[in-house]
Amino acid sequence: MKYKAAIFDLDGTLVDSLEDLAESMNAVLRRLNYEIHDLESYKYFIGNGIKNLVRQALPEESRDESIISGCFDSMLKEYRERCLDKTKPYAEVPELLDELTKRNIKLCILTNKADELAQKVVSVLLADWNFEFVIGPSVNIPRKPDPTGALLISSSLAIPPAEIIYLGDSGVDMQTAAAANMYAVGALWGYRTREELIRNGARSLIDHPLEFLKYL
The missing domain is CATH 1.10.150 (DNA polymerase; domain 1)
Structure with a gap:
């Protein structure tokens, strides 16, 4: 795909x-x-x-x-x-986003972090990259694992869910991707375990951000 x-x-x-x-x-x-x-x-x-x-x-x-x-x-x-005192991008994330940009992959963020705070963090720490959408929970967008936000991104980009790949570090993310019919990749450098990611529907697991590129 x-x-x-x-x-x-x-x-x-x-x-x-x-x-x-x-x-x-x-x-x-x-x-x-x-x-x-x-x-x-x-x-x-x-x-x-x-x-x-x-x-x-x-x-x-x-x-x-x-x-x-x-x-x-x-x-x-x-x-x-x-929120910006010690928070920083993970190693290899800048390089990953650079490479995805070169390949014309549309970049989006879907988070359960309060939308106001997500926008602040992204605008400062990830300002070098163009994200089509940065979406946190709101009146119209329930928290993950509800797939509403993911499906909104799909429809707004006019890209079918099956042509969108989803990277997250928790079972909630894997459930969201599965509910939206997107390819779920689990990030093992994050906060949750391999077992949780597999149990909740991860299709693949990666140890480092740049490994994400092999699916593209």
């Missing part, structure tokens, strides 16, 4: 944002005298949006909606201020 477009997840796929997210949430937890978490734990909190991250980071006995809502607002405030 000759793919004409690529959809990427953002956190854990194109950029490593783990430390900034963890430090932001831990700052909220400290203020409330709750236990903080290590980076390894945050790998499993990330992927389903910041509100879900907040819910999982809170103690089980403190997960009522009023506390979650307050902590969510605090987390967003913290993260807005530090």
Whole structure:
């Protein structure tokens, strides 16, 4: 299959944002005298949006909606201020995006990161490349694994889903790609395990970003 477009997840796929997210949430937890978490734990909190991250980071006995809502607002405030402190593209990502651009592959990002923050991160750290779409959750675009965002990209580009390749690091990404009938490639440098990616429908797995090129 000759793919004409690529959809990427953002956190854990194109950029490593783990430390900034963890430090932001831990700052909220400290203020409330709750236990903080290590980076390894945050790998499993990330992927389903910041509100879900907040819910999982809170103690089980403190997960009522009023506390979650307050902590969510605090987390967003913290993260807005530090989302570019330590976040950076993974090694080989710039080279991958350069090569895809040379091959006239349309580049798109579909993320569960709040749209406002996704736009900020991409506009600063990935400003050298032209992304046709950078889409986070909104009123009209549900969070992944709902395939609405992926299918919107397909229809807007006038490229059939079967001609779009999808790269992500989580089971949610693999489910999204499968639901949209796109070729799902799992990124093993991200935050989740090989087993999770396979279990959720990865068609292929790669250890390094430039390996993505062999599918093109």
